[in-house]
Amino acid sequence: MPDTHSPALRSNQPADAHAAVYRYDEFDKTFIFERVEQFRAQVERRIKGEITEEEFKPIRLMNGLYLQLHAYMLRVAVPYGMLSSTQVRRLARIARVYDKGYGHFTTRQNIQFNWPKLEDVPAILHELAEVDMHAIQTSGNCIRNVTTDQFCGAAADELVDPRVYAEILRQWSTLHPEFTYLPRKFKIAITGSPNDRAAVQVHDIGLIAKKDEVTGRVGFTVYVGGGQGRTPYLAVKARDFVPVEEIIGYLEAILRVYNQLGRRDNIYKARIKITVNEMGPAKFLGLIEEEYARLPRQKFHVDPAIVDAIQTHFAAPPWADLPAVSESFEAAKQADPAFARWTRTNLTAHKTQGYAIATISLKPIGGIPGDAESSQLETVADLADLYSFGEVRVTHEQNLVLAHVRQDDLYALWQALDKAGLGTANAGLISDIIACPGLDYCALANTRAIPVAQRIAERFADLDRQHDLGELKIKISGCINACGHHHVGHIGILGVDKKGEEFFQILLGGDAGTNAALGEIVGPGFDYDGIIDAVEVVVNTFVKLRQPGEIFIKTLARTGHAPFKEALYARA
Amino acid sequence: MLVKAKGTQQSVAASRLLDGEAVWLGTGNIWVEDVALAAVFDGADAIAEALCFAKAEEKRQVVVDVYPLDVEITDQGTRPTHLRERLKGIGPTVRRDLGKQARQPTA
Ligand code: HEM
Ligand code: SF4
Numbered sequence: 164m165p166d167t168h169s170p171a172l173r174s175n176q177p178a179d180a181h182a183a184v185y186r187y188d189e190f191d192k193t194f195i196f197e198r199v200e201q202f203r204a205q206v207e208r209r210i211k212g213e214i215t216e217e218e219f220k221p222i223r224l225m226n227g228l229y230l231q232l233h234a235y236m237l238r239v240a241v242p243y244g245m246l247s248s249t250q251v252r253r254l255a256r257i258a259r260v261y262d263k264g265y266g267h268f269t270t271r272q273n274i275q276f277n278w279p280k281l282e283d284v285p286a287i288l289h290e291l292a293e294v295d296m297h298a299i300q301t302s303g304n305c306i307r308n309v310t311t312d313q314f315c316g317a318a319a320d321e322l323v324d325p326r327v328y329a330e331i332l333r334q335w336s337t338l339h340p341e342f343t344y345l346p347r348k349f350k351i352a353i354t355g356s357p358n359d360r361a362a363v364q365v366h367d368i369g370l371i372a373k374k375d376e377v378t379g380r381v382g383f384t385v386y387v388g389g390g391q392g393r394t395p396y397l398a399v400k401a402r403d404f405v406p407v408e409e410i411i412g413y414l415e416a417i418l419r420v421y422n423q424l425g426r427r428d429n430i431y432k433a434r435i436k437i438t439v440n441e442m443g444p445a446k447f448l449g450l451i452e453e454e455y456a457r458l459p460r461q462k463f464h465v466d467p468a469i470v471d472a473i474q475t476h477f478a479a480p481p482w483a484d485l486p487a488v489s490e491s492f493e494a495a496k497q498a499d500p501a502f503a504r505w506t507r508t509n510l511t512a513h514k515t516q517g518y519a520i521a522t523i524s525l526k527p528i529g530g531i532p533g534d535a536e537s538s539q540l541e542t543v544a545d546l547a548d549l550y551s552f553g554e555v556r557v558t559h560e561q562n563l564v565l566a567h568v569r570q571d572d573l574y575a576l577w578q579a580l581d582k583a584g585l586g587t588a589n590a591g592l593i594s595d596i597i598a599c600p601g602l603d604y605c606a607l608a609n610t611r612a613i614p615v616a617q618r619i620a621e622r623f624a625d626l627d628r629q630h631d632l633g634e635l636k637i638k639i640s641g642c643i644n645a646c647g648h649h650h651v652g653h654i655g656i657l658g659v660d661k662k663g664e665e666f667f668q669i670l671l672g673g674d675a676g677t678n679a680a681l682g683e684i685v686g687p688g689f690d691y692d693g694i695i696d697a698v699e700v701v702v703n704t705f706v707k708l709r710q711p712g713e714i715f716i717k718t719l720a721r722t723g724h725a726p727f728k729e730a731l732y733a734r735a
Numbered sequence: 736m737l738v739k740a741k742g743t744q745q746s747v748a749a750s751r752l753l754d755g756e757a758v759w760l761g762t763g764n765i766w767v768e769d770v771a772l773a774a775v776f777d778g779a780d781a782i783a784e785a786l787c788f789a790k791a792e793e794k795r796q797v798v799v800d801v802y803p804l805d806v807e808i809t810d811q812g813t814r815p816t817h818l819r820e821r822l823k824g825i826g827p828t829v830r831r832d833l834g835k836q837a838r839q840p841t842a
Contacts, residue, residue, distance in 0.1 A: 210753065212796045230800055232823050233834050235755035263833055278833070280754040531829055602819060603827040613829045663817050 179553025181480035182247035183316060183326075187295045195292045198299065202226050203285035210282070227298025228284055232606045237276045237284060239291060239298045241557050243326050244272040244313055248544035248553040253294045255540035261287050266540065268525060268533040270597055270648055272310065272557045277604055306336035306345070306418075310352045312360035313558040316477060317520050317566040319512035322372040322381050323407060325355035326477045327470060335411050345422055347433035350390075351414075353383075357677070362559065364398040364679035365389040365651060367435045368417060371677070373404055382406040387417055388439030388447070391645040395681050396436040399444040401451060407470075412463030416455035420447070480552040480567055485517025489570035502577050504630060505588035510573070519570055521551075523563040523580060524587040524595065528624045529617050532598045533561035542583040550576050560597055562590065592629040593637060593702070594620035597648055601641030601658060602665075608641035610658025610665035610691075615639055618695045623702075632702065633714040638673070651675035653716045654701060655682040656694065667694040669701070671727060672719050685724060686732055697731055704730040742805040745782045746773040746813055747789045748823065749798035757823045757835070758798060759813075760789055766798060768835065770824030771812025 187195065202222070209219045223229075227238040239254070246254075254274060258266045261283045262276040269275055279287060291297055309329035316324050332351060352366040363369025369386040382404050389398030405413045421435045424442070439447045496503040511520040523543060526532050535543075543563060547555045550572045551565035558564055568576055580586035589595045596619060599605065601612030616639055623629055638652030642659075649655035655670035666688045673682030689697045702715075704727050709718045719727070747760040748770075758766040759773035767773060776782045782803055789801040805816045815821045826834020 210796060212794075216752075216793060216799045230750055230755060232819075233755070233757055233826055234750075278755075282753055602822055603829050606819075608819070611828065613827075617829065665818065 177249070177553070178548035179247035179249055181552040182245070182547075182554035183477050183480070184242075184245045184247045184250065184295070184554070192292075192295075195295075195297050196289075198226075198297070199285060199288045199292050202288060206281060206285055223284075225300060226284070226288065227300050228279075228281075230606070231277070231600075231604050232602070233604065234278045235281060235284070236604070237279045237287060237298055238269075238300065239274050239276070239296060240300070240308070241273050241296075242308065243311055243315070243329065244557040244559075246555045246557065247294075248547045248555065250294045250296055251540050251544040251547070251555050253290060253296070255537040255544070257287055257290055258540070259537040265534050265536045267531075267600070268535065268557055268561050268563070270559045270561060270599070270646060272313075272559055274557070275600075306332070306349045306351065308350075309333055310350070310361055310366075310559070312354045312356070313556050313564050314360060314511055314520055314566065315355050316479060317513055317518075318356055319514045320356040320358055321514060322357070322374055323355050324474065324477055325353035325361075325370075325372070327473045328370070328383075328407070328410065329353055330473050330476070331411065331465060331469065332414070335414075345418070346438075347435075349418075349421075349435070359675075359677040359679070362648070362651060362675040362679070363389075365391050365395070365648075365675065366398065368414060369398050370410070375404055375406075380406050383410055385410075385413060385417075387451075388436045388444070389679075390434055390436040391648060391650050393643045393645070394437065395645065395650040396440055397679055397681055398436075399439060399448070401448055408465045408467070409460070409463075411465055412458055412460050413451075413455055415463050416451050416458055419454050420450045424450075480554070482515045482518060482567065483569070485515075485569065485571075487516045489517060489573075492570040492573055495574035499574070501581075501588070502574055504626065505577050505586060506573065507630065508588050508592060509590045513567065515567075517570055519568055519573060521565045521568050521573065521576060522558070522590040523565065523585050524589055525562050525585070526589060526595050526620065527584050527587050528589075528594055528620045530584075530620075531613050532596055532616050535563075539583050539585060542579065542585070546576055546579055560595065562595070588626055589629060591634045591636070593623050593632055593635045594629060596620060596637045596639060597652070598639040599641050599647035601639075601647075605641060605646075607644065608658065609660040610641050610667065612639040612641040612647055612656075612658060615656060615658075615667065615691075615694060619698055622695055622699060632706070635702070635715045636675070637698070648675065649673070650681045651679065652682060653719075654698060656698075657684075659688060661688070665691045667691070669694075669697060669731075671701070671724055672716070674716055683724065686728055700730050701727055740803040740805045742816065744775050744777055744806055744808070745785075745803045746770075746775055746806045746815070747782075747785050747801060748773075748804050748820065749789060749792070749801045752796055752799050760785055764788055766792070769812075770815060770820075773806065773813040775806055775808055775813055 208214045229236045263278045267275045309332050311325040311329050349367045351368045352361040352363040353370045354361045355372045370383040373384050385401045386398035387401045509522045513519050550568045556564040596616040598612040598616040602608035636653045638648045639656040640647035640649040649657045651673040655673050657668045659666045668688040669685045670682030671685050674680040705715050761767035761772050762774045776785045792798050804820045806813050826836040
């Protein structure tokens with residue numbers, strides 16, 4: 164075994180003993196195994212013909228089993244995006260034994276298997292349950308899984324651990340009978356730092372941590388009414404600051420107002436984003452404030468004791484006391500320019516001295532965004548055990564994260580990643596593209612999305628060129644459902660059907676970060692070959708216009724869309 | 736079934752219940768895995784009759800998700816007119832080693 168700093172490995176504990184994953188208690192375990200057996204019986208009855216497809220379909224969807232273009236697809240949940248190395252190895256095994264040797268990480272922070280056989284699904288679910296995992300999909304018009312940012316509990320800029328409040332919200336909402344009959348499904352996202360990494364402004368409710376400069380109190384900026392899909396809206400700011408202990412009361416007020424006013428007559432108009440915008444944000448926010456003033460606030464006060472109790476579930480791993488600067492790390496950067504390049508894009512500052520957060524790119528040039536082979540998953544699990552307390556995180560940008568790596572270990576980590584095809588130095592760059600499965604797998608698609616991403620990455624394969632371009636996020640969806648988040652790509656690409664042919668629209672100026680914005684369609688679309696050239700025209704226009712050090716989205720904000728339009732359409 | 740079939744020549748697609756494999760109704764009411772071998776039904780009556788049989792197959796736990804699609808007849812056999820249906824007959828274009836294309840060197 165290579166040298167390891169893992170305290171667990173050096174003692175006799177399992178290597179992932181400190182991974183901050185949700186661990187089932189006996190009650191949860193029993194429930195999950197019962198669900199598996201129930202589903203096994205239902206599959207048997209379906210195969211025997213004792214239940215019809217109409218009866219079976221909702222059951223299989225609830226268990227995460229969808230029918231796609233070529234085969235079934237199983238969608239496995241990854242709560243808060245956290246996996247232990249044991250779980251990662253199990254996913255690798257499932258891919259190898261029951262599927263075609265790979266899994267696909269999605270923008271919803273879950274993993275999909277693209278080829279399971281119906282008869283095998285109960286066995287797969289059983290194997291998942293053995294490692295505290297499941298494919299149960301929260302469905303229905305309730306508050307869905309609360310999502311958080313992928314650097315939670317590790318980032319240097321973190322003010323509060325968002326998982327703690329995600330968990331408090333989960334408990335509050337499951338105890339709330341009237342909130343299980345909302346007009347429509349409801350999604351909440353929380354970022355624990357002032358820098359948004361959870362795209363909170365495209366959620367029904369979004370919370371961004373904030374510190375009150377005067378009092379030093381910590382709380383959240385609250386956004387309401389965002390969403391993507393066919394009618395995208397950016398959330399509006401409801402309050403600049405709500406102290407953490409008042410957050411439940413404030414959300415209660417929002418949910419109450421929505422529950423009374425949300426449209427139940429039309430499924431396309433029932434999301435809170437429509438309510439907010441049909442009524443006008445000012446009026447809606449006024450109602451929230453009235454409701455909040457009326458509420459028995461004391462009843463919704465968040466008890467610090469509860470916060471502490473939940474915090475212990477997300478306990479920090481036993482970080483070592485390290486010097487601020489690692490000499491071996493600095494030396495390796497000097498000696499190996501390829502490693503130095505990776506450290507510029509794929510590392511994020513850790514809150515503990517001597518550590519760093521490493522992003523593992525699942526976007527090798529020309530690869531399929533988000534796909535990982537079984538052997539790669541096993542490599543990641545091994546590296547997580549050696550260098551990051553046996554914990555692996557899944558990001559909504561379809562990458563993986565090792566959140567607690569000693570700077571001393573970074574060079575060894577990167578070398579091992581690079582050997583496995585996982586060391587690409589492109590996090591946040593033009594080839595770190597989000598793409599939905601599109602027509603290569605999805606039965607709802609108008610167009611393919613993956614090969615568009617691949618061809619763009621190949622066009623810009625030169626990493627020096629990519630690094631020179633700086634942060635530039637391309638996001639691609641194969642239809643209006645927006646699974647590929649095209650509305651919030653710096654460059655968004657939307658696939659449309661034009662008389663049976665694939666056609667692609669370009670959106671410019673979207674942003675999923677702290678300065679969230681929705682992109683605007685720049686003009687007429689492009690065909691399958693033309694879209695790659697068009698992206699390059701946009702990029703070259705940026706290069707011509709940028710000021711020193713300026714990234715794409717800033718240049719675009721400064722110049723407006725006109726020069727880009729001109730470059731794209733005046734050529735003809 | 737996003738793409739509505741409206742031509743006079745149509746085939747019938749489905750997915751096999753047990754493994755989700757894409758199949759089409761062939762001649763002699765047999766499900767075939769190769770879209771080139773899909774039977775072509777000409778005119779509303781023939782199409783309705785084929786769909787009726789296919790729906791019955793759904794009840795017999797053979798297939799699921801039955802629907803009609805527009806096709807044309809070519810030298811290589813039946814060819815769906817819409818890209819989506821053509822891809823269903825091939826497999827993911829980004830993984831040529833997977834799906835039907837991996838089994839049929841001619842495809
Ligand atoms: C291939 C099977 C898939 C199907 C049939 C599907 C279908 C849909 C549909 C119908 C919606 C709209 C839901 C609504 O607004 O009520 C949706 C939304 C969404 N999908 Fe998918 N999807 C699939 C795969 C994926 C994958 C692989 C991802 C991640 C890469 C994904 C991520 C999302 C996200 C993030 C949204 C929410 C957009 C929003 O905020 O409204 N989906 N999907
Ligand atoms: S955006 Fe459309 S094509 Fe892409 S996965 Fe979602 S439903 Fe399928």
